[in-house]
Amino acid sequence: xxxxxxxxxxxxxxxxxxxxxxxxWTHPRDESSRYTDLTYWSELAQTLERGRFDTxxxxxxxxxxxxxxxxxxxxxxxxxxxxINDPLLLVPVMAASTRHLGLAATVNLSYEVPHLFAxxxxxxxxxxGGRVAWNVVTGFLDSxxxxxxxxxxxxxxxxxxxxxxxxxLSYKLWEGSWExxxxxxxxxxxxxxxxxxxxxxxxxxxxxxxxxxFLSEPSPQRTPVLFQAGASGRGKDFAxxxxxxxxxxxxxxxxxxxxxxxxxxxxxxxxxxxDLKFFVGLVVIVxxxxxxxxxxxxxxxxxxxxxxxxxxxxxxxxxxxxRFDPDLPITNPDTQAVKSFLESVTxxxxxxxxxxxxxxxxxxxxxxxxxxxxxxxxxxxxLVAWVDGVGVNGFNLIRTVVPECFTDVxxxxxxxxxxxxxYKREYTPGTLRAKLFGHDRLPERHIAATYRPGVQAxxxxxxx
Amino acid sequence: xxxxxxxxxxxxxxxxxxxxxxxxWTHPRDESSRYTDLTYWSELAQTLERGRFDTxxxxxxxxxxxxxxxxxxxxxxxxxxxxINDPLLLVPVMAASTRHLGLAATVNLSYEVPHLFAxxxxxxxxxxGGRVAWNVVTGFLDSxxxxxxxxxxxxxxxxxxxxxxxxxLSYKLWEGSWExxxxxxxxxxxxxxxxxxxxxxxxxxxxxxxxxxFLSEPSPQRTPVLFQAGASGRGKDFAxxxxxxxxxxxxxxxxxxxxxxxxxxxxxxxxxxxDLKFFVGLVVIVxxxxxxxxxxxxxxxxxxxxxxxxxxxxxxxxxxxxRFDPDLPITNPDTQAVKSFLESVTxxxxxxxxxxxxxxxxxxxxxxxxxxxxxxxxxxxxLVAWVDGVGVNGFNLIRTVVPECFTDVxxxxxxxxxxxxxYKREYTPGTLRAKLFGHDRLPERHIAATYRPGVQAxxxxxxx
Numbered sequence: 009x010x011x012x013x014x015x016x017x018x019x020x021x022x023x024x025x026x027x028x029x030x031x032x033w034t035h036p037r038d039e040s041s042r043y044t045d046l047t048y049w050s051e052l053a054q055t056l057e058r059g060r061f062d063t064x065x066x067x068x069x070x071x072x073x074x075x076x077x078x079x080x081x082x083x084x085x086x087x088x089x090x091x092i093n094d095p096l097l098l099v100p101v102m103a104a105s106t107r108h109l110g111l112a113a114t115v116n117l118s119y120e121v122p123h124l125f126a127x128x129x130x131x132x133x134x135x136x137g138g139r140v141a142w143n144v145v146t147g148f149l150d151s152x153x154x155x156x157x158x159x160x161x162x163x164x165x166x167x168x169x170x171x172x173x174x175x176x177l178s179y180k181l182w183e184g185s186w187e188x189x190x191x192x193x194x195x196x197x198x199x200x201x202x203x204x205x206x207x208x209x210x211x212x213x214x215x216x217x218x219x220x221x222f223l224s225e226p227s228p229q230r231t232p233v234l235f236q237a238g239a240s241g242r243g244k245d246f247a248x249x250x251x252x253x254x255x256x257x258x259x260x261x262x263x264x265x266x267x268x269x270x271x272x273x274x275x276x277x278x279x280x281x282x283d284l285k286f287f288v289g290l291v292v293i294v295x296x297x298x299x300x301x302x303x304x305x306x307x308x309x310x311x312x313x314x315x316x317x318x319x320x321x322x323x324x325x326x327x328x329x330x331r332f333d334p335d336l337p338i339t340n341p342d343t344q345a346v347k348s349f350l351e352s353v354t355x356x357x358x359x360x361x362x363x364x365x366x367x368x369x370x371x372x373x374x375x376x377x378x379x380x381x382x383x384x385x386x387x388x389x390x391l392v393a394w395v396d397g398v399g400v401n402g403f404n405l406i407r408t409v410v411p412e413c414f415t416d417v418x419x420x421x422x423x424x425x426x427x428x429x430x431y432k433r434e435y436t437p438g439t440l441r442a443k444l445f446g447h448d449r450l451p452e453r454h455i456a457a458t459y460r461p462g463v464q465a466x467x468x469x470x471x472x
Numbered sequence: 473x474x475x476x477x478x479x480x481x482x483x484x485x486x487x488x489x490x491x492x493x494x495x496x497w498t499h500p501r502d503e504s505s506r507y508t509d510l511t512y513w514s515e516l517a518q519t520l521e522r523g524r525f526d527t528x529x530x531x532x533x534x535x536x537x538x539x540x541x542x543x544x545x546x547x548x549x550x551x552x553x554x555x556i557n558d559p560l561l562l563v564p565v566m567a568a569s570t571r572h573l574g575l576a577a578t579v580n581l582s583y584e585v586p587h588l589f590a591x592x593x594x595x596x597x598x599x600x601g602g603r604v605a606w607n608v609v610t611g612f613l614d615s616x617x618x619x620x621x622x623x624x625x626x627x628x629x630x631x632x633x634x635x636x637x638x639x640x641l642s643y644k645l646w647e648g649s650w651e652x653x654x655x656x657x658x659x660x661x662x663x664x665x666x667x668x669x670x671x672x673x674x675x676x677x678x679x680x681x682x683x684x685x686f687l688s689e690p691s692p693q694r695t696p697v698l699f700q701a702g703a704s705g706r707g708k709d710f711a712x713x714x715x716x717x718x719x720x721x722x723x724x725x726x727x728x729x730x731x732x733x734x735x736x737x738x739x740x741x742x743x744x745x746x747d748l749k750f751f752v753g754l755v756v757i758v759x760x761x762x763x764x765x766x767x768x769x770x771x772x773x774x775x776x777x778x779x780x781x782x783x784x785x786x787x788x789x790x791x792x793x794x795r796f797d798p799d800l801p802i803t804n805p806d807t808q809a810v811k812s813f814l815e816s817v818t819x820x821x822x823x824x825x826x827x828x829x830x831x832x833x834x835x836x837x838x839x840x841x842x843x844x845x846x847x848x849x850x851x852x853x854x855l856v857a858w859v860d861g862v863g864v865n866g867f868n869l870i871r872t873v874v875p876e877c878f879t880d881v882x883x884x885x886x887x888x889x890x891x892x893x894x895y896k897r898e899y900t901p902g903t904l905r906a907k908l909f910g911h912d913r914l915p916e917r918h919i920a921a922t923y924r925p926g927v928q929a930x931x932x933x934x935x936x
Contacts (some may be wrong), residue, residue: 026664035659071687085837086662101564102566127558131557154682161689195498220535223536227508
């Protein structure tokens with residue numbers, strides 16, 4: 009008898025008051041307005057660790073959501089991911105208050121200097137004892153490009169080309185510069201590092217150049233665990249090449265297809281199904297009884313902001329829905345992309361005629377996700393159906409009212425899943441990658457391994 | 473009777489094992505090899521707070537010290553600021569373990585994207601409750617430029633020109649984008665931010681461009697407390713314009729002159745003497761008796777590395793001293809700069825003929841600083857002489873053997889200074905700037921204030 013497939017939990021939040029399910033910061037029990045306070049984050053991390061969550065993932069955005077009405081007013085008023093603080097700086101705080109929880113953050117690579125960015129991630133991997141993950145994104149907001157002094161961002165596929173170059177240089181720094189036994193810390197001989205075990209990184213790529221030895225000594229995982237959420241063909245190729253944890257969206261049939269598709273692309277590159285973990289985003293509302301869960305949903309709806317959800321959707325698609333007649337079908341060609349996008353991310357939308365009004369009706373909790381609502385057993389049934397029937401490995405649990413959206417999962421849903429043998433009762437010791445994949449470092453079949461010393465001529469030893 | 477002048481203490485360390493006094497990581501009691509461990513930093517911060525230190529300052533470097541012998545071997549072997557991790561990521565850890573200690577870090581602005589950098593500092597100012605300071609540097613290592621893909625760094629004065637442009641944009645983001653009452657967090661009205669109180673920053677400078685509203689809401693200090701250490705004429709002008717805490721070096725006569733010089737330059741810009749705090753770097757070894765202090769010095773010397781100190785000096789000056797005959801006077805023209813530099817940073821060097829051997833003799837503790845050694849009363853006398861006679865406000869206490877170099881100061885020297893009425897017994901409440909200068913924000917007479925809304929047309933409100 010084979011063991012039932014285990015379920016992974018990744019809590020999703022951002023360093024701001026309005027992440028995905030908009031408007032809920034106004035709920036009287038929501039504490040996300042404390043986001044500038046250290047203790048908000050250390051307490052949250054402890055709650056998640058109590059519930060044996062695998063990771064807390066902090067998404068990020070580095071421009072204003074200003075497509076709606078062509079200005080950021082709605083985003084500021086409703087707090088749609090703005091103001092937003094740096095997510096990486098929360099990682100040390102949460103690492104100090106926990107021992108096992110994985111700590112993941114988005115960093116948009118488009119505006120980073122690779123060797124300084126690589127040092128930040130390595131520093132965090134040291135400080136967390138190897139619990140860091142990076143969600144690789146290339147951005148989608150022209151406002152972010154303008155904030156960085158550019159007129160507009162690169163085109164979609166060109167962003168991924170640049171990202172491939174960024175990854176190549178990052179792997180050289182993380183995997184190729186310092187050998188495992190370079191650092192000896194020999195006080196008697198007064199040798200901290202053996203220079204002959206440190207290699208110069210030379211990179212002359214289409215987008216990035218560098219000539220350096222990496223600033224940091226090797227951290228437990230070297231390359232952080234890599235998250236990615238590519239939905240386009242080019243994005244899926246990128247995920248198949250680089251990612252370890254992949255965020256997927258859509259209904260069950262669509263997601264099953266995406267999992268098969270990305271897995272096949274990865275296998276063509278020599279990777280294996282077990283090198284990949286797929287996470288689907290869900291809004292979960294769980295109650296001791298179904299009536300309590302339904303009541304909570306209705307209560308949340310009174311504070312949610314469908315308008316903010318739609319304004320956010322405008323930023324994501326680049327289409328200003330404020331200009332549309334609310335009751336006319338969205339049919340003009342430039343919104344075909346929107347329709348397919350919407351159909352791909354909701355589970356009850358096939359064949360529907362979309363208008364702005366029906367879009368708003370869809371966004372009951374200020375986002376496009378249809379919440380999974382019910383008793384622990386009912387919600388667990390749905391999660392198991394995703395894992396066993398669709399092939400995902402876990403869930404991105406999207407924040408609603410914090411902290412209760414997570415304490416409810418910890419106190420009600422996790423015990424139910426544990427009773428079913430579907431969820432760990434204790435953490436596996438070791439790094440995040442060891443917990444998820446059984447090894448601290450990326451496997452030999454990952455592209456990063458080609459940049460290791462001795463694998464190819466990625467650099468020369470500093471000393472003879 | 474006027475109150476005796478108070479003495480400020482700024483502990484100096486780096487996120488590495490070899491900062492300034494090289495070789496001491498090999499001392500059996502030195503714990504800096506734990507620098508990758510969170511608890512090393514949280515414990516250090518608590519020690520300093522127990523001793524009512526004003527700040528812990530984390531210096532930084534982002535390239536290899538590879539001038540000596542034209543390669544980084546010595547730097548790697550001896551751990552001369554390499555490997556080195558990111559300092560900013562230590563700030564949240566130390567903030568979580570303390571309540572008052574100011575937390576300062578160097579960031580070389582030359583490779584930063586201004587609006588992302590500004591967000592990092594603002595995030596830290598939020599998380600620390602307004603205890604963050606930034607040491608503004610433009611770098612001096614060509615290796616840092618090559619690591620970032622450039623052939624070499626800008627020339628010295630051009631780096632300061634770029635820095636002025638960087639500061640102008642940073643002030644616009646920190647001071648000019650969000651009004652104090654922009655954020656209302658009104659749950660009932662569902663208004664987090666009033667868009668009419670948020671201003672678009674437009675910057676089209678010689679080096680930096682941006683068109684954005686700042687990502688972060690205002691933090692307690694807005695602009696972090698600004699540290700700087702300009703020694704050249706151009707550097708002093710930069711300090712006079714921007715800096716609040718200024719690091720100075722030299723013998724007493726030289727430092728007195730520098731304090732007068734920078735103060736006069738600042739006053740010409742409308743600033744006041746009380747807007748500036750001057751800190752001189754010192755290596756202090758204090759013992760209960762003079763014999764104990766001397767014994768400790770001798771013990772430290774057995775672990776210190778003058779060679780590493782000289783290799784570091786090579787990186788700082790760009791001159792490879794390994795090529796020199798150790799016993800011939802250093803007289804050729806390109807080392808005149810070295811001689812003046814050396815005379816400026818040591819107190820016993822006037823009129824001396826320098827050779828590589830005498831340079832090495834000077835570096836008894838692996839650095840150019842002549843240690844101040846003695847009983848609490850003897851060391852206190854010397855500090856008081858600096859404060860009363862020279863006009864500095866405090867001291868950069870350079871790390872030797874950690875943590876005892878700081879616990880000795882906390883347990884022996886601080887009580888002596890407190891008995892003399894020269895050192896605070898308790899912290900003043902509030903932000904770091906309030907503790908040092910009596911107000912949370914930069915004063916109206918600082919150049920940053922010219923970028924505030926209403927002061928000049930620095931931006932337009934987002935909404936009508």
